[in-house]
Amino acid sequence: MPTEPSPHVDLNADLGEEVTDDAGLLAVITSANVACGFHAGTPAIMRTVCAEAARLGVTVGAQVSYRDREKFGRVALDVPHDLLRDQVAEQVALLSDLAAGEGTRVSYVKPHGALYHRVTDDAEQADAVLAGSGELAVLGFPGSRLLALAAAAGRATYEEGFPDRGYAQGRLIDRSLPGALLDSEEEVAAQAVRLAPGVASLCVHGDSPGAVAHAHAVRRALEAASYTVAAFVD
Numbered sequence: 001m002p003t004e005p006s007p008h009v010d011l012n013a014d015l016g017e018e019v020t021d022d023a024g025l026l027a028v029i030t031s032a033n034v035a036c037g038f039h040a041g042t043p044a045i046m047r048t049v050c051a052e053a054a055r056l057g058v059t060v061g062a063q064v065s066y067r068d069r070e071k072f073g074r075v076a077l078d079v080p081h082d083l084l085r086d087q088v089a090e091q092v093a094l095l096s097d098l099a100a101g102e103g104t105r106v107s108y109v110k111p112h113g114a115l116y117h118r119v120t121d122d123a124e125q126a127d128a129v130l131a132g133s134g135e136l137a138v139l140g141f142p143g144s145r146l147l148a149l150a151a152a153a154g155r156a157t158y159e160e161g162f163p164d165r166g167y168a169q170g171r172l173i174d175r176s177l178p179g180a181l182l183d184s185e186e187e188v189a190a191q192a193v194r195l196a197p198g199v200a201s202l203c204v205h206g207d208s209p210g211a212v213a214h215a216h217a218v219r220r221a222l223e224a225a226s227y228t229v230a231a232f233v234d
Helices: 022-026 043-056 081-101 113-121 123-132 145-152 185-198 211-224
Strands: 008-015 031-035 059-064 106-111 137-140 157-161 201-204
Touching: 008 022, 008 211, 022 043, 022 211, 031 043, 043 059, 043 081, 059 081, 081 106, 081 123, 106 113, 113 123, 113 137, 113 145, 123 145, 137 145, 145 157, 157 185, 185 201, 185 211, 201 211
Parallel strands: 008 031, 008 201, 031 059, 059 106, 106 137, 137 157, 157 201
Antiparallel strands: none
């Protein structure tokens, strides 16, 4: 009988945030969510990340955010639809230009922080993110309005899970509450294997302590569980 193919799962991380070991993470992940300057990052950092991603064959995505460097994009803002659309478009265009200059391209969009959580339920802001990001594939939280609207528009959509975050009733626990962050390599790796069957990608937060060690632990655990770790989109 033919051998069953190995299941595939992507491993992504947030890069270019100025507090992250970008090189260390790029050596182990398969997709890079690159900060586009609104919550963190500079053109020079974006260019460096894109160059190394191109060298290693890591897929590049635009990590778009509210314009809020002071609070790292982690506070929800009531930005009007058209302004948010234009801000997303600005971020995607900047990263796309820099990526092209380094021999790669932006293949998907993923909101960051408070915007990520907002578009889980807020259809208006989800629509603004989609309107500002062209036809890019969309990476987001399972069951979100963002992914539902993208799929209805014919966009490629991919769900992700978070090995280093706590869950309650299918949602991520707020960072201000106990249990929101997992810091043990063993816990993070075990949760990655539990989540993998239901998602296309797994995200290790690049700004958390031990992020590189967590990423390596996750990858080892996935490969030990017979997963092929590969980008979800070219």
